[in-house]
Amino acid sequence: MDFGPAWHDHLALVEFAYNSSYHSNIGMTPFEALYGRRCRSPLFWDKVGERQVEGPQMIQQRTDAVEMIPLPPYLSSIHDVFHVSLLRQYVADESHILHLTEVQLDQDLSYVERPLRILDRKDKMLRNKSIPLVMVQWQRRGTEEATWELESRMRAEHPELI
Structure with a gap:
């Protein structure tokens, strides 16, 4: 048409x-x-x-x-996503600034993030099973971005940390 x-x-x-x-x-x-x-x-x-x-x-x-x-x-100021009354003036904050760090690539142009250290250990209890976990701090990341990983996997892939 x-x-x-x-x-x-x-x-x-x-x-x-x-x-x-x-x-x-x-x-x-x-x-x-x-x-x-x-x-x-x-x-x-x-x-x-x-x-x-x-x-x-x-x-x-x-x-x-x-x-x-x-x-x-009363309907003339309505936006289809949000109402204008929800807008607020932006207040600058230093914590909103992102600082970029240079990433080191391997020879084949791949990036593998390596664990830096173990921060904590815990056992997650299921009904009849206990799963050991470790909190891992990753290279070029802060402690606030640490993740819980399986202890058995970390022991197999990175025995130097455990």
Whole structure:
């Protein structure tokens, strides 16, 4: 369909076509995925039993009628993501500055992060099993970014730490 230079006047039609088209990756139409029900067909029921197929002109007339309704003043400042009243002035903080460190790459241009030291040990108890874990501080990372790893894996891969 070629709408020429007035393509933006027909976005409602394109939106309807997209939302009512079956998508095999989700197994339904986008409208059905969002609202949990099937999209009504473009039929216009005037009275019970009477049907008239709506064409692009009828949909365009209804879209134009909706666009002519003015918004009440309390809705004019609403954004579709967040309300303007939620905006606050940014206060500078030194902790927000990211300091970049140079990364050392291996000969094959790969990067392998190596553990620096063991900070803590604990046993995680499951119903009938105990799993020994160690907290590992990684090279070029602070203690706040330490991770819990399996002690058996660390013992096998890095015996010099244990």
